[in-house]
Amino acid sequence: MLSATGRAIACVSRNTGDNAPTAGRSYAISQTFRHPDILEIARREGKVTVDGLAEHFGVTHQTIRRDLTELADSGKLERVHGGAVLPSGASNIGYAERRNLHEDAKNRIARACAEHIPDGCSVFLNIGTSTEAVARALLHHRDLMVVTNNMNVANILVDNPECRIVLTGGALRRVDGGLVGNLTIETIRQFKFDIAVIGCSAMDADGDLLDFDIEEVGVSQCIIAQSRKTFLVTDHSKFKRSAPARIASAREVDMFFTDLPLPTGLIDKCRSWETEVIYAPEM
Template sequence: MTTDRLNARERRRAIVDLAWTDGRAGVGQLALHFGVTESTIRRDLALLTSEGRLARTYGGAMAHGHAPETPLGQRSREAFRQKQAIAAWAAEQIGPDETVLLDAGTTTGQLARELRDRDRLTVVTIGLTVLNELAEADGVEVLCLGGRLRHISQGLVGPFAEAALERITADRAFLGADAVTVEHGICEANLDQTRLKEMMMARAGRVYVLADASKLGRRPFHAWARMPATWTLVTDDGAPLDEVERFRAAGVDVIVTSTEVAAAT
């Protein structure tokens, strides 16, 4: 059967087969392969993701269990404006004299950049991106939790970081995520990361998960951080409305930021 004769159900089945064969399928590649528009493919991928048959990625989808952990340098180039918009909103929530926990990652690195001109602020972090952004921020007191460096994520994990975290509390915690779902919480490649995220959430008065649209509903790995009863998801305006509503229906406070505003800024 040729691809131009496939109906929608057959096309979606073929998309899943391609993702399992190649590990990942891009929107443009799939549109060309099946002779349909990219909008049609995006709708296919949204449905397949909601059914749990694929995991969304930035610009496409992949089969569950096929996701390699992406180096931080590569992730810093993905969804850049979306991360800027998310970081700008997050920075506005932080008041003077607060102590905030910043996770490792590219979006929290953007948040640290937004905080460089602040005074009377304490930032506690496990992320090298955060440390680099605040290295010359004289008005910000920076505390590093220490621990074992995960080179691929440029984050510190392990018992040293956990022991230091047990000795502090914070007004707010801003966490990154490889993915986030309504059912399971934050998905990461490593159990040490999920344990530390859970501890950070327990030590903070308010919890925010900073996740661009490509990370919603995905299950690329098998390590999960359980969420507290109350938390806020901060995403961008590329997030599928049905996915946003699923989080809200579960009692999650969802903030959708504007990438147009970030681009103009």
């Protein structure tokens, strides 16, 4: 069996066997091939499972559990029930990798969000792969004005002739095409948007929206202040991550679009805050 990167590593594990006399040596050799592939799958999917990896590599569950434990001990993954996830921490996942993470969920969330954005309104879309998905879902909307600090969003919406696009200006963050800084904030303050669509890097159990970049946090706070309604778009993986800078509370969000049920305590908080939660489940 070939791995995700094309290496015939499963055959090495299958031929040696976990219970063979040379199992210890074979495990040490083959794990050096498995670990990079396990991390690649985790980056692509956001999570790996013991069952899935055992089937993928053709080895026992015990072998995979040892792999995941070693990757967790080295800080590359975090163990969860039945598998592992990408670690939380003070550094963000690469933007190109984030585009591929939970792509189907992001598209479903984006379509659900776009259904609540009427023709003929003004919308702000901020930095993030989830808001880029919303931009794609707005390609057939009519008579929109979209203001954005996300150059990727602007490039997507060029294909909608019924959409007027305004870029905020600001310092270009090359890694993701985002515009941030004081010039960005000063431009945003000149508008009052019907709807702001924002994402976040992480979300605490108490409902705080979090990010890694302090400059981006300031921009997001200004967006919320200048909008009549705020829509949050984020998939379930953000509930498992942490980030150091606070944007706002979900209390300040009018509609929260996600793909899986929220933790029980957060559902109760959203209900008390009158934050409407809309799920976009897999069909």
